[in-house]
Amino acid sequence: MHEYYPAAPAPKGELLTADGRKVSVSSLYLLRPVLLQFSRHLGCVFCIDHAKQLLKHYEMLKRHGIDIALIIMGDAKDAQTFHDTLKLTYPVYADPNQKVYRAFNVPRGNVWQVAGPQLWWEGLKALSRSGMGRPRGDLMQLGGSYLIDTNGQIVWSFRPTSSVEFPNIDEIVVAADTLSPIADA
Incomplete structure (x- = not known):
C-alpha cells in the first residue's frame, strides 16, 4: 500500500555500485529526489517486469524531477548483470546482506504472499512480457x-x-509532483 508520510528521515546505509564501489544511500538524493526501488530476489518475474516499466517511463520520471535507484540483494556483479541484461539506463545497486532493506523496513512475506495461487495468473503475464531469471536470494x-x-x-x-x-x-508521478512543478509540458 502507498503511504504519504509526514516526512520521515531516510535511514542511513551503504550500497555497492555495479562496479563494486561503496556509496552511501544519502549520496543518491543529494542533487535530486530519488525513487529507491527495492527488488525482490534475483529472478523475480514481477521485479524484472517492474524494472522494465520503470525503464519505459524513466525519461518522463526525470522530467518530473526524480531519479531512480534500483536496489537488489545480490552483489556488485549481480547488479551489473541485472543492469546490462535488462539494458537499464538508471543505476542498479547491490545490498548483499540486506542491511539497507532492513534499515528501510522493506516488508517480507509468507508463502501465500510470494507464491500463492492468487498470484499465478499475474505471474504468467509478467513472465510472458519480461521473462525470468534464476531465483536467488x-x-x-x-x-x-x-x-x-x-x-x-x-x-x-x-x-x-x-x-x-x-x-x-501514475502514483509515482503524483508523489514526484508534490516535490516539484510538472516539467513535461
Missing part, C-alpha cells in the same frame, strides 16, 4: 518503493502485501 523478501527528497526525508512510500504489487507509474 531471500525468496520471502517483498519489494518496496521510497521517494526521498533532497533533504533526506521519505515523503512517499509503497509497501506491498504480495510479490505482485508495485506502484503504478
Whole structure:
C-alpha cells in the first residue's frame, strides 16, 4: 500500500555500485529526489517486469524531477548483470546482506504472499512480457518503493502485501509532483 508520510528521515546505509564501489544511500538524493526501488530476489518475474516499466517511463520520471535507484540483494556483479541484461539506463545497486532493506523496513512475506495461487495468473503475464531469471536470494523478501527528497526525508512510500504489487507509474508521478512543478509540458 502507498503511504504519504509526514516526512520521515531516510535511514542511513551503504550500497555497492555495479562496479563494486561503496556509496552511501544519502549520496543518491543529494542533487535530486530519488525513487529507491527495492527488488525482490534475483529472478523475480514481477521485479524484472517492474524494472522494465520503470525503464519505459524513466525519461518522463526525470522530467518530473526524480531519479531512480534500483536496489537488489545480490552483489556488485549481480547488479551489473541485472543492469546490462535488462539494458537499464538508471543505476542498479547491490545490498548483499540486506542491511539497507532492513534499515528501510522493506516488508517480507509468507508463502501465500510470494507464491500463492492468487498470484499465478499475474505471474504468467509478467513472465510472458519480461521473462525470468534464476531465483536467488531471500525468496520471502517483498519489494518496496521510497521517494526521498533532497533533504533526506521519505515523503512517499509503497509497501506491498504480495510479490505482485508495485506502484503504478501514475502514483509515482503524483508523489514526484508534490516535490516539484510538472516539467513535461
